[in-house]
Amino acid sequence: MAAPPPIRVGVMGCARIARRSVVPALQAVPGLRLAGVASRSADKGREFAAAFECAFLGDYAALLARDDVDAVYMPLPTGLHAEWAAQALRAGKHLLVEKSLAGSLAEAEDLVALARANRRVMMENYMFRYHAQQAAVRKLVREALGEIRLFRATFGFPPLAPGDFRYDKALGGGALLDAGGYPLQACQLFLDGDLRVRSACLNGPPGGADLWGGAMLEAERNGCRVPAQIAFGFDQFYQCGIEIVGQTGRLTTSRTFTAGPDVVPLAVLETPGRKTEIPLPTDNHFIRLLEAFERRVRADEWEAPCEENLRQARLQDQVRRLAENPKERSP
Numbered sequence: 001m002a003a004p005p006p007i008r009v010g011v012m013g014c015a016r017i018a019r020r021s022v023v024p025a026l027q028a029v030p031g032l033r034l035a036g037v038a039s040r041s042a043d044k045g046r047e048f049a050a051a052f053e054c055a056f057l058g059d060y061a062a063l064l065a066r067d068d069v070d071a072v073y074m075p076l077p078t079g080l081h082a083e084w085a086a087q088a089l090r091a092g093k094h095l096l097v098e099k100s101l102a103g104s105l106a107e108a109e110d111l112v113a114l115a116r117a118n119r120r121v122m123m124e125n126y127m128f129r130y131h132a133q134q135a136a137v138r139k140l141v142r143e144a145l146g147e148i149r150l151f152r153a154t155f156g157f158p159p160l161a162p163g164d165f166r167y168d169k170a171l172g173g174g175a176l177l178d179a180g181g182y183p184l185q186a187c188q189l190f191l192d193g194d195l196r197v198r199s200a201c202l203n204g205p206p207g208g209a210d211l212w213g214g215a216m217l218e219a220e221r222n223g224c225r226v227p228a229q230i231a232f233g234f235d236q237f238y239q240c241g242i243e244i245v246g247q248t249g250r251l252t253t254s255r256t257f258t259a260g261p262d263v264v265p266l267a268v269l270e271t272p273g274r275k276t277e278i279p280l281p282t283d284n285h286f287i288r289l290l291e292a293f294e295r296r297v298r299a300d301e302w303e304a305p306c307e308e309n310l311r312q313a314r315l316q317d318q319v320r321r322l323a324e325n326p327k328e329r330s331p
Contacts, residue, residue, distance in 0.1 A: 006033035007094075007297055008070045010063045012084065014039050014048040015075035017098065022073060022125070023052055025286035031294045035070075038063035060084055064091040071121075071297060074098060077165045078172025082107045085122070089114040094297050095122040096290075100177040100316065101309050108313030112306045121296045123289075123305045124312065126185045128257045130288035132281035133265045134189060137242075137253065140278070141190070144269055145246025148221075151191055151228040153183035154239040155257050156212065166234065167209050174209035175233050176202060176319055182257045183230035184315045186242055191228060193221035195311075197318035199326070211235050215319045248272075259285070 009032055011018055026032050036055035039045030049056040057063045063072065064087055071094035076084060078100050085102075088095050089111065101124050102108035115122040128134070141148065156179060160166055166173040187195055200215035212233025218225045231239070241254040249271040259265045265280040296305060 004031070004298065006031055007294055008033050008035040008068055009096075010035045010057060010066070010069040010072050010093075011037040011048075012060050012063060012072050012074045012088070013037075013076045014041075014044045015098070017125075018073065018075040019048065019051070021286050022075065022290075025284060025290055026073070027052070028284075028287055029290045029294060031298075032290060035066075035068060036063070061087075064088055064093065070094060071096065071293075077168075078103050078177050079165075079168075079170060081172070082110070085111050086114055089118050089120050089122065092118060092120065094120050094293075096293050097122065097124060099124050099126060099181045100172070100312075102313060103172040103177065105313045105317035108309055112309055115302060115306055115309075119300065119302050121293065121302045121305055122309060123293055123296070124181075124309060125289065126181065127285040127289040128182065128259075129185060129189055129285075130292055131259060131265075131285035132283040132288070133253070133256070133259060133267075136280045137244075137251065137267060138190070140251055140267060140269060141244055141246065144249045144271060145244060145251060146248045148191065148226055148244055148246050150243075150245040151187060151219075151226065152230070152243040153186040153228075153256070154231045154241060155179045155182040156231065156233040156236040156239045158238065159235050169207075169209040174202075174204070175212055176210055176316060179234065180213065180230070180232040180319065181312065181316065183232055183242075184312060184319075186256065187217055187219070187228045187230065188311060188315075190242070190244065191219035191221065191226060193219035193226070195219045195228070195315065197315060197322055200319040200322040201326075202320065202323040210323075213319070213323060215322070217315075253280070259283070 034054045036057040038057045045056045072088045074097040165171045202210040202213035204210040214231040217228040243252045255265045261284040267278045
């Protein structure tokens with residue numbers, strides 16, 4: 001049987017993550033084809049196109065008008081998603097969008113409504129979820145920890161370069177919508193119950209983007225309330241891991257969110273009288289993410305990512321709301 005035609009993907013913007021990680025991974029997935037790149041800067045767009053031997057498609061509107069583009073990868077700042085993700089969905093394009101999908105729950109709900117109305121797959125690029133190490137960690141939890149009693153996740157790093165858009169609140173900057181999205185996703189990955197935020201804090205200059213923060217969550221599982229703690233930030237000692245405490249042991253990792261293809265992630269498993277370092281599988285989580293995107297597009301599986309997008313946006317909304325109103329309690 002002949003292979004189906006490739007899904008043709010246009011790239012909207014020349015962001016560093018597109019150049020360094022996503023586009024090379026896209027070119028490694030047989031079922032996807034790089035159709036070209038669009039940019040507000042013709043010079044940047046042509047240079048990017050030359051680097052990846054693809055077409056320069058003009059500006060963003062020109063990309064969306066093309067019939068030979070089936071899907072869009074959008075590495076634009078979060079503050080531009082409400083406009084351009086909406087236009088991409090209205091143009092009938094499937095969409096892989098950099099995190100965070102939206103700057104607010106209301107924006108996310110509007111975009112999800114468009115994805116549903118147009119029956120289009122819309123996924124956020126939380127690539128770490130697809131890394132082979134996550135399945136290995138879940139297996140260790142089942143076999144060695146028993147019921148989870150506590151979950152912790154942290155993702156923080158030293159200050160970004162001056163002028164980085166993530167410091168710009170108007171462009172959807174801030175630690176919650178960037179680094180904070182990862183530990184919230186990790187909570188959802190490992191705690192499959194009804195997850196809610198119970199308290200939160202966000203810190204940053206008055207009127208500016210939040211630079212660091214954290215939250216306490218709980219998951220309703222089997223009639224119990226399991227606590228989860230997250231921390232994230234732009235101006236701190238590098239942290240990139242999870243801790244899971246169970247009935248019979250404790251497991252930690254240190255490269256949960258950023259393990260590149262050449263990195264061997266490690267888990268440390270502690271059980272009574274024993275501490276073991278366990279190498280986890282290497283993987284290219286960008287390739288795995290793009291393979292999942294392709295599968296969903298071909299299967300017309302647009303509803304599941306809509307629900308994923310809404311769960312993430314609701315948790316981010318709860319964090320912000322409780323950080324701004326500490327006496328409030330989430331429903």
